[in-house]
Amino acid sequence: MKSEILYPGAFPMVRVELAAGENIKAESGAMVACSPTIDIESKMEGGFLGALSRKFLTGEKFFFQTLRASRGPGEALLAPTVPGEIAILELDGVNEYMVQKDGFLAGADAIVIESQMQSMSRGLLGGEGFFILKISGKGMLVLNSFGAIHKIELKPNQEYIVDNSHLVAWSTTTSYNIEKATSGWVASFTSGEGFVCRFRGPGLVYIQSRNPGSFGAWIRQFIPVSE
């Protein structure tokens, strides 16, 4: 399996080359184009309950698609829905990442995707919602972001504070506390951004340079409201 980011920047695509028999998991709807040798199977990841929980609790990701090069080698072009960068991570079997529900674009077949429930206080206050994806295993993991994707590297015990709506993914070796944002961070309680995450290293934290919620609110002001 080989992968390459095309048109890096705001409107990228990923090209994945598959050898005969190889397959890849992709977010449903990520597929743009592919060779005729590739078959698409919709498959529930993590069994019935896992799929249900994703459907009900993290949004639309009921199914992941499996793209399989069943009739010979071929390639697939994948793209996210929102404008923003793509990052490719290589998992080696020991490093694991928590990924916010919209951050997953695709992954090698040998990566394991679990829906995980956040601890009460985190799900309660964190903007990333009650369920997030925990990704482990071995192979390629493709993340997508809204805006640019930025990597924060944390040494052991080094701290960093992130507005939770900008989170994309973070290593499971990090830990974090949810804190109420001080006034500089936040417009109001009702904007839903009243909380920030204080991360502690070691590990990586990937953030996105734009906040989808704020962007939505900004767009809405231009949409005429009909009574």
Place this chain on the structure above:
Amino acid sequence: MSPNALCFGDEFPAAGAPCFVQVDTGGLTIAFESDEGDGVREATQFSALTVSAGGIDHDHLVVKWNNIRGERTLYLKNPDVIRAFREAVPDHLDAPLAQVAERVRQVRQRRRLVWGIVGGAILSSVLGLWLGSDILVEVAVSRIPVEWEQKLGESAYRDFLTHQDVVKEGPAVAAVEEMTHRLTEQIQNNPYSFQVTVVKSDVINAFALPGGYVVVFTGLMKKAENGEEVAGVLSHELNHVLQRHGLERIVKSVGLLTAVAIVFGNQQGLIGMMKQLGIELLTLKFGREQETEADLKGLELLQRAKIDPSGMIRFFERLSEKGEGRMEWLSTHPMSAARAERLKGELAALPKTLPVPFTFDWKQVQASLGSQPVAVP
């Protein structure tokens, strides 16, 4: 040899260096992967180690020590390595290791419990759909503790007030306090300690948040012809709180699934869900049945408090007559003549009591708000 741990140190990447940890009788041997075949090896004695729980779920075993290259931090998760480590370590690490193991066990147990709740929730939402969802919403609401409701309301309330011009003292505050006191002392088994704040604003409005946090705008007080009219609105708002209408709305909006989760003991999940769905407490609209209930219960409460209920009816009538001004209460409270009529009918059915007037002078209260009372033809 595939890696079974991550090692952190000054010269390693921030994501950690994948390594292979082997537990020997006297300590650990760590082999790092390298592109040139034979990897680098490091060894350390058990006596140099400290251990703790770490990672996002506190289920990693974190082992630290110092060597000539600086501090080393090892994140272990592989159960085989952890077992081997536990068996081999000397006594001084037993206690911290036991703590780590306990912590991991708790995390696993919690996860099982949580999934049990979700499974139960899915199962019973199917059941709930079958039996009727309103009952379920009611049961869910009744399971939410008042303290939790207060926390929810209080944060919205405090946040709202920081952006407002609060009237802290004076005749208006005293008058509203007197009304609140008269009303609340008639509520039996009242679990709420109501807080009523007067906010300087021309909007003709008042609202109540879950948990008993009430705001009355000076615009409403200027518009009212007497204290009884304001007390009528207040009584209506207090009954939204007492009947837990806000919670009912929230539970309904976040869906049956959450409602079931609440019944099964996960009350706190609601706030998370609410934030996700962007429900805004301050713009929460009540349903028509809830408004009717607040009207009727409000009327009864006025009656018990010996506050003339005709003030409430009169105020509603005036609001329904004309749409001039910024009648904000109207946006959340569609007025109809029918609504006032129903209250009149209800009032006629209640036993007559002799009203006890308020101690304040309404004209004085209004004068303290800084403008002439609005003349009503």
